Amino acid sequence: MRIWIVLAVTLSGCSTAPSTSLSDAGQHRLNLGLEYMKRGHLERARQHLDKAYADAPGAEAVIIALGQWYLHKEKLNSALLLYQQALSWQPMSGALYNNYAIALCLSGHWQQALVMFDHAQRLQQDVAANRAQCLTSR
Numbered sequence: 001m002r003i004w005i006v007l008a009v010t011l012s013g014c015s016t017a018p019s020t021s022l023s024d025a026g027q028h029r030l031n032l033g034l035e036y037m038k039r040g041h042l043e044r045a046r047q048h049l050d051k052a053y054a055d056a057p058g059a060e061a062v063i064i065a066l067g068q069w070y071l072h073k074e075k076l077n078s079a080l081l082l083y084q085q086a087l088s089w090q091p092m093s094g095a096l097y098n099n100y101a102i103a104l105c106l107s108g109h110w111q112q113a114l115v116m117f118d119h120a121q122r123l124q125q126d127v128a129a130n131r132a133q134c135l136t137s138r
Contacts, residue, residue, distance in 0.1 A: 084100070105133075
């Protein structure tokens, strides 16, 4: 499977999730997890992402990073469930809709992915490149 994930790690201020603000240590863990993932060290990345998640399970940046980790490990259902859950408490996050659409596209649900890209775009998220990639991967 070819992964074409675009990381959208913007933190949104609109959330009802329990803990959405990363501490300095949590932010450090997130940064380490992303760096390890970038270098292909997925197991080391997961250790740090889990600690960032424990610090702030509702933080948009952590959710997106974990979703990307699942996609890199080809655990599409886990990524989809994670994004669905996060969208239930952060329904105004264009970044989450964008990443959910990417996961849907990778799992072969192109029509639903296009609907989610539309939601993301209405929330001011730039989705043009991801939408185009999804359409060409069908």
